[in-house]
Amino acid sequence: MKKVLMVASVVSMIDQFNMLNINILKKQGYEVHVAANFEDGNTSSKQRIEEFKKELIELNVSYYHVEFSRKITNILGNMKAYKQIKNLMKKNNYEFIHCHSPIGGVCGRLAAYRTNTNVIYTAHGFHFYKGAPLKNWLLYYPIERWLARYTDVLITINKEDYARAKKSFKAGKIEYIPGVGIDTKKISEVVVDKPAKLTELGMPDDAFVVLSVGELNKNKNHETVIKAIAKLNNSNVYYLICGQGTLENHLKDLIKELCLEKQVKLLGYRTDIAEISKTSDLFVFPSYREGLSVALMEAMASGLEVACSNIRGNTDLIENGKGGYIVEPDDIEGFTGAIYETIEDHTLREDMGKYNEKAIVKFDIDNVKADMEKIYLKCNLLKKPIM
Numbered sequence: 001m002k003k004v005l006m007v008a009s010v011v012s013m014i015d016q017f018n019m020l021n022i023n024i025l026k027k028q029g030y031e032v033h034v035a036a037n038f039e040d041g042n043t044s045s046k047q048r049i050e051e052f053k054k055e056l057i058e059l060n061v062s063y064y065h066v067e068f069s070r071k072i073t074n075i076l077g078n079m080k081a082y083k084q085i086k087n088l089m090k091k092n093n094y095e096f097i098h099c100h101s102p103i104g105g106v107c108g109r110l111a112a113y114r115t116n117t118n119v120i121y122t123a124h125g126f127h128f129y130k131g132a133p134l135k136n137w138l139l140y141y142p143i144e145r146w147l148a149r150y151t152d153v154l155i156t157i158n159k160e161d162y163a164r165a166k167k168s169f170k171a172g173k174i175e176y177i178p179g180v181g182i183d184t185k186k187i188s189e190v191v192v193d194k195p196a197k198l199t200e201l202g203m204p205d206d207a208f209v210v211l212s213v214g215e216l217n218k219n220k221n222h223e224t225v226i227k228a229i230a231k232l233n234n235s236n237v238y239y240l241i242c243g244q245g246t247l248e249n250h251l252k253d254l255i256k257e258l259c260l261e262k263q264v265k266l267l268g269y270r271t272d273i274a275e276i277s278k279t280s281d282l283f284v285f286p287s288y289r290e291g292l293s294v295a296l297m298e299a300m301a302s303g304l305e306v307a308c309s310n311i312r313g314n315t316d317l318i319e320n321g322k323g324g325y326i327v328e329p330d331d332i333e334g335f336t337g338a339i340y341e342t343i344e345d346h347t348l349r350e351d352m353g354k355y356n357e358k359a360i361v362k363f364d365i366d367n368v369k370a371d372m373e374k375i376y377l378k379c380n381l382l383k384k385p386i387m
Contacts, residue, residue, distance in 0.1 A: 007034075013124075034061055211304070227254075
């Protein structure tokens with residue numbers, strides 16, 4: 001049976017964003033292998049990782065722990081990961097590999113070049129973009145541009161990245177796919193007992209609930225929204241943050257400093273995001289950088305109005321004034337105003353939520369599935385001689 005390798009720096013990226021791809025490959029007759037770091041840097045809990053290992057086994061998907069570092073500057077660590085990937089490829093003679101994440105993309109493509117293996121690379125949001133720090137352009141742009149020549153198919157998931165890749169990169173083929181796909185029908189059909197969920201989460205029945213979903217790190221920028229909640233000075237507004245990460249203690253200190261312990265809740269890693277979304281009134285997404293956020297798409301499918309940062313990816317999804325509010329990432333006053341407007345105008349909130357439910361349909365999983373099926377079939381035709 002023909003084999004394919006799925007590579008990502010952390011296994012949570014496979015779990016959260018690539019099960020559709022694995023299922024497509026299996027239906028096309030491939031034996032699928034997964035290579036990622038199963039121990040460090042993941043956004044999901046250790047319990048979830050153990051559950052995911054069992055799910056891979058049930059799917060007859062072989063998995064390998066690779067010692068990727070999430071820091072591109074960790075040269076020695078990622079050289080070790082590169083050698084591990086290269087050895088896997090020599091051993092298993094894959095038809096092609098599909099790489100994800102910047103580090104997975106670097107190590108995977110270099111190993112594919114050395115073993116003469118076809119390679120697909122999905123860029124889930126280049127680290128260089130309009131408004132990105134200069135250091136991102138100096139570090140990531142030359143690497144991605146250089147490695148593009150060793151990429152048979154480069155997949156981008158937002159319009160800015162696609163336009164830049166088409167203009168500047170020399171990959172074999174450059175494709176645009178509308179994200180990783182979400183099941184809009186399944187999300188829209190979720191039913192929740194709102195009073196019971198509010199009680200479970202420690203909030204009163206009349207609470208106005210603001211929700212964010214994302215890792216607790218600098219990029220996700222939860223700090224700005226916490227400060228916006230403080231400026232509102234409205235004890236009936238509650239802010240829920242679903243996610244885990246390195247800034248947990250810092251955010252707890254900030255919440256305590258602003259006397260928001262009763263209003264801001266760090267919920268950690270959750271498996272009931274859809275139910276929490278249906279209990280919420282507004283989705284706030286203040287990131288500095290995104291590719292095309294699944295969390296934001298799921299919020300839209302849940303019928304939520306959105307206040308998000310004015311960045312690539314977010315602007316692919318949210319139309320300002322129709323699906324919500326687009327605010328500069330560090331604009332505390334802007335987020336405060338968006339939350340206040342949402343509280344004050346219930347009708348507008350409902351209208352914007354309904355608009356988002358309709359707008360997100362084009363990013364549905366069925367559309368992404370059809371595009372990926374075609375790409376995988378084409379890649380099967382890109383035969384390279386075995387060295």
